[in-house]
Amino acid sequence: MIETIDLILPLEASEDEAAWKAAAAKKLGVPASRVKGVRLLKHSLDARQRAVKVQLRLEVGVDEPLAFEAAPTWSAPALPSQPKTVVIVGCGPAGMFAALRCLELGMKPIVLERGKDASARRFDLAPILRQGTVIEDSNYCFGEGGAGTFSDGKLYTRATKRGPVARVYEILVAHGAPQRILTDAHPHIGSNLLPNVVKAMRGSILEAGGEVRFQTKVVDFLIDGDRLRGVVTAAGDEIAGDAVILATGHSARDIYRLLAEKKVLLERKPFAVGVRIEHPQPFIDAQQYHLKKDEERHELLPAARYAVATKIDDRGVHSFCMCPGGFIVPASTENDEVVVNGMSLARRDSPFANSGLVVTVEPEDTDSFSKEHGILSGIAYQKALEVAAKQAGGGGQVAPGQRVADFIQGRISADLPKTSYFPGGKPAPLHEIMPKGIVERMRTGLKLFDRKIRGYAGKEALLLGFETRTSSPVRIPREDETLEHPELHGLYPCGEGAGYAGGIVSAALDGRRVAEAVAG
Incomplete structure (x- = not known):
């Protein structure tokens, strides 16, 4: 048995x-x-x-051996002679998994990505790290695999009602991800392994008859009445399809502006902003694994992670995208801003642990930007913080920083502790730069979290600004059943950028679901 x-x-x-x-x-x-x-x-x-x-x-x-279990695979049937053509804008997890599902269902995907392939994209990270210069269409956010390619590859999700999570993991393993993601309770792949995984997924799309075009930026839509029939690229090419899946991610602000200019229905939605908080990884290990003074983590234990969350004055304050044994990286997409994010390698062996520490922003909190920016007030709110971070950092991608104890006390730090953030930090009054409501809630949250993790707000804890790209401030609405935009037929909003996902797995699930809706 x-x-x-x-x-x-x-x-x-x-x-x-x-x-x-x-x-x-x-x-x-x-x-x-x-x-x-x-x-x-x-x-x-x-x-x-x-x-x-x-x-x-x-x-x-x-009394009997277990049956042999073959490694996961992915395949698709041959495309019909005249398949339905689906234009997919964006080559992140939503776009790539949508493309694979299209092929499984006999449709031909044409994936358009403004950035470069994963191999070429690596070279474009050096200028932002070393010179503080952002290549605006090829960076930590834009390019093959999307922002997830260089943000640890955390796969843990609570989105189990959105679709077959196990199948997403199997597809990743079929394309080179470690087998252990099938069994780990909190799986991750690592930013050093993910590029090869996404390249293998691209290979599957091409071999099955799909197309993937890099450095192909969408700048306009082909709209006939109430129907979207395709897109226009920066090179002037018109690419038509039976449907357009918009999977551009939360940082493609030009797409939101284009939609607003075209009078396509959009909605404001909650998001979150804050900072990256960084501690020495041995401190987090000691707290989470209850180690004695000077005791090292057992070799079988991974770098410890944590999650903290509370609600203060009707707004959530919580950790976000925690990276044990990781690095803080510059996630700016334009040269007039500083944005920080986190990543880690498969081994998670950096001496630092970092996490987003963010506060919920409701649409009404951005009303001061509404007169000038209308439905895009949340994006303007984000951008104002990012520009302020650039100015406070003093140049390049140097980030404004503050020790947690100084942030709570409202004083500029005399110096900053060591950090994994390669461009470096500069002491700055984060408590004056961020909106008052964010600062007060964050201060209260830090004091509460220090009771849960003793020393969390201690002298070695560093804040770097700003973490603003947690999710999109805009939702592109869609019908519950058809997943099609309620006013512009042929448009299928998808993934994080459309407001329907919050991570690699949920975006992948949404991509598959939208592809199925297009097929239906």
């Missing part, structure tokens, strides 16, 4: 298959000799007590 069981093992035994078999036999009440095979289905840590435990879900073969 085949059984599925849950076990809790000490950390030291958690990687030992013989220990799995012995524990499985004991739980099932059978001699160990009858356990002919075990297979890991899920792996998670329980670090609530000093003695860290590992929770395992195992498939167990009793």
Whole structure:
């Protein structure tokens, strides 16, 4: 018989298959000799007590071996002679997974990406890191794989009601992602591995009959009455299709402006802004794993992560995109701004831990920008903070910074602690630059979080500004059933940029779902 069981093992035994078999036999009440095979289905840590435990879900073969389980694959049928053509604007997770699903359903995707392929894109990160110069269509946000390619590749999601999360993981593994993402409770790929994964996905799209065009920026829409029939590129090419999936991500502000100019219905939505907070990773390890003074993390334990959240005066204050063993990176898309984000490699072995620390911004909080910017007031709010960060940093991509204790006390830091942020930081009064409502809520939140993680607001904690691209301040509306724009037929808003996702997996799920809607 085949059984599925849950076990809790000490950390030291958690990687030992013989220990799995012995524990499985004991739980099932059978001699160990009858356990002919075990297979890991899920792996998670329980670090609530000093003695860290590992929770395992195992498939167990009793009196018979487990059937061979082939590695995940991806394939698509041959396209029909005259397939439906779908123009997909954006080559991030939403766009790429939409393209793969189109091919599975017999439709031909034409993926248009303003940035470069992942290999060429790497070279364009050097100027922003070393000279502080942003290449505005090829950076940490724009290019093959989207912003997710260089932001750790965290795959944990609560979006399980949006579609088959497991299938998203399987497709990633089929294209070179580590097998462990299928079993880890909080999987991630790492920014050093993701470029090869997205290149392999592009290869699958091309081999199955789709198209992917880089350095192809969309600057206009082809609209006939109430129908969108295609797009116009910066080179002047008109690309028509039976449908247009708009999967441009949350930083393609020119697309929002174009939609507004064309009188396409848009909506304001909540988003969040704040800072990146950085600590020494050994401090986070010590707090989360209950280590004694000078005790090092066990070699089987990953760099510790954390999540903090509260609600203050009807606005959420929370950590966002936490990167254990990671780096803070410049995520600006224009040269008059400074934006920070986080990333980490597969090994997560940087001596620093960083996270976004952000406060919810409701549409009414941006009303002061409405007179000039209308429906795009949230984008203007973001931009004002980013320009202020540039000015406070003093040049290039140097970020304004402040020790947490000084931020709480309302004083400029005399100096800043070491940081993973390559362009560096400059002491600045973040408490004066950010809106008062953000500052007061963040101060209160930091004090609360310091009670949960002792030392969280300590002398080595650094704030760098600003984290503004948590999500889009704009939603492009769509019908609940058809997923088509309610007024402009043929337009299918998709992913984070349209306001329907919040990370790699949820964007991928939305891309698949929208492709299915187009096919329907």
